[in-house]
Amino acid sequence: MNRIGIVYGSTTGVTAEVAQTIQTLLGKERADLMDVSAITVEDLNRYQNLILGVSTWGMGEMQNDWEAKLKLLKEADLKGKRIVLFGLGDQIAYADTYLDAMGTLYDTLLSCGVTPVGQWPADGYACEKSTALRENRFVGLALDEDNESKKTAERIDAWLKQLDGQWL
Numbered sequence: 214m215n216r217i218g219i220v221y222g223s224t225t226g227v228t229a230e231v232a233q234t235i236q237t238l239l240g241k242e243r244a245d246l247m248d249v250s251a252i253t254v255e256d257l258n259r260y261q262n263l264i265l266g267v268s269t270w271g272m273g274e275m276q277n278d279w280e281a282k283l284k285l286l287k288e289a290d291l292k293g294k295r296i297v298l299f300g301l302g303d304q305i306a307y308a309d310t311y312l313d314a315m316g317t318l319y320d321t322l323l324s325c326g327v328t329p330v331g332q333w334p335a336d337g338y339a340c341e342k343s344t345a346l347r348e349n350r351f352v353g354l355a356l357d358e359d360n361e362s363k364k365t366a367e368r369i370d371a372w373l374k375q376l377d378g379q380w381l
């Protein structure tokens with residue numbers, strides 16, 4: 214079984230906590246956890262399976278540490294890798310830019326020749342606009358600890374089950 218690399222960028226610790234939960238659910242013997250601020254090209258190249266987590270800041274901007282490391286994705290050899298995304302944001306206060314950073318990450322990966330899998334249905338979310346939405350599905354798991362923290366555990370669970378068949 215391939216080892217999984219979980220890479221997250223987090224300003225106030227919310228995405229970090231979700232990344233930790235995902236690692237626990239997958240098992241530490243199966244998945245490594247890495248803060249994007251400390252990541253190298255070699256780290257990215259080491260894993261066949263990557264889970265990338267990002268929060269959105271400003272008005273639809275990348276989380277700072279991810280912003281600084283985006284270029285590494287272009288330098289890494291991502292061909293043939295299986296990549297999935299998860300995003301943290303606030304769908305009420307930032308209804309027009311909800312999870313835009315996940316959309317940016319997705320587009321960056323497309324430009325590197327990789328199409329992330331693990332899309333997530335957009336039903337029931339209150340946002341008006343998001344660059345992470347493609348044909349009415351989010352490009353990765355959509356989380357909102359600001360407004361819907363009670364749904365986070367079940368969303369992660371359902372997403373990992375969905376990935377189990379198609380990805381992990």
Ligand SMILES: Cc1cc2nc3c(=O)[nH]c(=O)nc-3n(C[C@H](O)[C@H](O)[C@H](O)COP(=O)(O)O)c2cc1C
Pocket residue numbers: 222223224225226227228229268269270271272273274276301302303304307310311312313358359
């Ligand atoms: C100043 C500020 C700007 C934000 N901008 C956005 C945004 O444009 N879109 C969004 O979905 N969430 C936005 N958020 C919400 C954060 O993404 C959310 O609180 C997230 O859980 C933070 O995760 P982190 O601590 O891992 O960085 C913003 C929050 C703050 C405080």
